[in-house]
Amino acid sequence: MAYTDAITRRATSIIPATKGPKIERAALAARPNSAPRLIQHKKEALWFYRLISIAYDELLSPPHYTEDMREAALEPVDLHSRHLKVIDVGGGTGFTTLGIVEHVDPENVTILDQSPDQLKKARQKEALKGVTIMEGDAEDLPFPADTFDR
Known part of the structure; x- marks a missing residue:
């Protein structure tokens, strides 16, 4: 089975057909292999965010997220x-x-991210003292359903 077929099959299996707007299968398919990509998989993302975390809050985030x-x-x-x-x-x-x-x-807030380097920056923020900060995978949350209100 092709990778894009697997992605589409997985996405359509978790999106109820009777609820919400109809989602076109093409919109769920992965980007074609010929399209350039900065990050191919989670391992590359770890390296990317290790470098980005150095100046993320000071230089990279402010121009597009105030x-x-x-x-x-x-x-x-x-x-x-x-x-x-x-x-x-x-x-x-x-x-x-x-x-x-x-x-x-x-104490009622949890941050979950796969990047230990990004989370290291979060731990340094005084206002986030008391927040649970944990490394984890957004595609495999380590919590039972309905653990959080938001």
Whole structure:
């Protein structure tokens, strides 16, 4: 079975056919092998984020993801209670998590990311003290269903 067929079959098996908008199979297929890609797989991503983490918060993130944008992105999440249990999957250096802990108690927040280097930056942020910061795979979450409210 071709890789793109496997991706499409997996994606369509987890998206209910009777709920939500119809998703075209072509949209679910992986990028063609001929298309250039910076990161081919998770192992390359680890190296990429090891380098990126050096200046991520100071130079790389600010031009395209500002604090105002973060607040706008978090608005639909409805963080209406300090007691909500929230996970930031792919939380990296914790930039978005900083916005989350403005609304939710840090001890109720978890950051999960595959990059130990990005998470090292998150651990250095005073506002994230008390947040659970853990290395893990976004495609294989180590939690039972319904562990988190958001």
